[in-house]
Amino acid sequence: MGKKRGAPPEVNAGSMADIAFLLLIFFLVTTTIGVDQGINRLLPRYEDNPVVPNINQRNILPVLVNNNNQLLVNEKLVDIKDLRQTAIDFIENNGNGSCSYCLGKRDPKLSDSPKDAVISLNNDGSTSYGTYIAVQNELVAAYNYLRDRECKKRYGMTYTEMDYIYNDPASKATEGLIEDLKPKVEKIQDLIPMRLSEAEPKKN
Amino acid sequence: MSKFKKKNAEGTPAISTASLPDIVFMLLFFFMTATTMKDTDLKIDNILPKANQTAKLHKKEYVMYIYAGKPSERYRSSLGGSDRIQLADKMSYPADIKNFIITERASRNSEDEKYLTASLKIDKNVKMGLVSDIKLELRKIDQLKVNYTTAQGNPVE
Numbered sequence: 001m002g003k004k005r006g007a008p009p010e011v012n013a014g015s016m017a018d019i020a021f022l023l024l025i026f027f028l029v030t031t032t033i034g035v036d037q038g039i040n041r042l043l044p045r046y047e048d049n050p051v052v053p054n055i056n057q058r059n060i061l062p063v064l065v066n067n068n069n070q071l072l073v074n075e076k077l078v079d080i081k082d083l084r085q086t087a088i089d090f091i092e093n094n095g096n097g098s099c100s101y102c103l104g105k106r107d108p109k110l111s112d113s114p115k116d117a118v119i120s121l122n123n124d125g126s127t128s129y130g131t132y133i134a135v136q137n138e139l140v141a142a143y144n145y146l147r148d149r150e151c152k153k154r155y156g157m158t159y160t161e162m163d164y165i166y167n168d169p170a171s172k173a174t175e176g177l178i179e180d181l182k183p184k185v186e187k188i189q190d191l192i193p194m195r196l197s198e199a200e201p202k203k204n
Numbered sequence: 205m206s207k208f209k210k211k212n213a214e215g216t217p218a219i220s221t222a223s224l225p226d227i228v229f230m231l232l233f234f235f236m237t238a239t240t241m242k243d244t245d246l247k248i249d250n251i252l253p254k255a256n257q258t259a260k261l262h263k264k265e266y267v268m269y270i271y272a273g274k275p276s277e278r279y280r281s282s283l284g285g286s287d288r289i290q291l292a293d294k295m296s297y298p299a300d301i302k303n304f305i306i307t308e309r310a311s312r313n314s315e316d317e318k319y320l321t322a323s324l325k326i327d328k329n330v331k332m333g334l335v336s337d338i339k340l341e342l343r344k345i346d347q348l349k350v351n352y353t354t355a356q357g358n359p360v361e
Contacts, residue, residue, distance in 0.1 A: 017221065020228035027232060031239035036267070036323060037258040038353035046343035081360050123332045130253040130328030132335070133352055134359035137255040144257055164259055169266060169319045200336060 039133070039140055041196075058109060059116040061090045063139070067124045069131040080134055087142035091117045091192070101150055101191065114146070118195045143194045151188050159188050240264065247283065248273035248290055253328035254357030261351055266319040268308040270301065272334060273327030287330045289338065298334075301341040321349045 063083075064072040071078045073086055093110035094102035102114065111117035119139055123132060144160055151159035165171055166181045250273045261267050271290040275283035289296045291304045309317055322342055326335060342350060 013222070013225065016225035017228055020225050020232060024228055024232045024235065027235045027239070031235065031241055036261045036351075036353050037356065038261065038323065038351040039255055039257060040259050040321070040349070040351050043339060043343050043348045043350055045346070045348065046340070123336075125331060125333035125336075127332040128328065129326050129330040129332060129335055130359075132332055133253040133255055133328070133354060136352065137257050137354075137359050140257045160259065167319075168262055169316065170263070200340075 039136055041136075041140075055118060056112070056116070058095065059111045059118055061087065061111070061117070061119045062122065063119060063135065064122045065124060065127045065131060065135060067126040069128060071135065080131075080138060083135065083138040084142050084145075087119060087139055088145060090119070091142060092146055093117075101153075114192045115190075118197055120197045120199065122199045139196055140194075143192065143196075146192050147188050150191055151184075154187075155184055159185075162188075244269065244271070244290075244293055246271060246290065247275060247279045247295060248288060248327065249276050249329075250325055250327050251329075252325060252353060252355045254359045255352070255354040256356065256358055258354060258356065259351075261321065261323060261353070262319065265312065266316060267321050267323050267351075268305070269323050269325055270304075270338060271325045272330050272338065274329065287327075287334045289334070298337040298341050301338060302345050305342070305345050305347050319349075320347070321351050322347050323351045323353045325353045 061074060062072075066072070071080055071083065073083065078086060089104065089107075090110050091114050092099070092102035093104035093107050093112075094114075095104075095106055095108060095110060095112040097106070099113045099115075104110070121135065121139070147159035151157060151162060155162070162181055162185055166178060166185050171177050248271060250271055269292075272287060273290075274280075274285060274287055275295075283295060289298065289301070291300060294300075296304070305322070309320065312320065324335075324338065339350070342348070
């Protein structure tokens, strides 16, 4: 043969890049980036015959959503942009003066104290889920606003952060972290309880 | 004269591409670690509504997914055009949620059960009637922790 003996020929690595690109594109297509996020809620326990609590009318903020995705709050047509402020005003109204951390106007038509205030959400069966989430988002935002404000004042940390760490399974690893946060989280939840009641939508 | 000519003939040397595989591998490893595998093939439209009061979901092993939406274009002839529920890879009815949750719970550590969250991935155009059916089933089986999974954004705009 005409070939010279000696060092073996080098392997051509020119196609290595192509192979790596192929793998890269495969992973780009089959995977999703980022973590899921959403609104965390706790559903009420199922009861066959729910007890109807006796609540003073002023302590209830009725929010009705119809099948055209329009909002009726306290029998007034309200734009969804104004829902958050309406809810905040309602929760921290402080009607009976028992709430020292509220900045409300003490309107006699709104709630007595945050502990009594209930927001009652009522959907129509053909309301769209997008509107429902928007309403949920605004109501949760109202509660988060008040809780964060109170939590920051007391513990120098927002409630949203604190609650996330408290509920994270990974926090079990840190000694005493959950035990430390538990009374704080419960204190805030006690001061401003999230009382968001949802009625079954009307079927039609 | 001949000096210049020689230089021209040489031309610019080719750029070495020897490090290209290394760069691409680096990208590959980045994507392999930063992303998660898709484990369900959705047969329904699933455009999540927007919200901004959100919390991140905890680790994947504590989450189970319930999807709902209209069947997508290519499945519409076989599945119909009304809102449906999809559990893992199967199209289901609200009554199937009970068994789905029992199997999901059984496949996990009993210690972690209290962290188990149902992530509701529901298309924004689904009617609330179906959503409340799902919620009623979840309440009946005592799966009270739910997460309305959403896209990031302001819902009011």
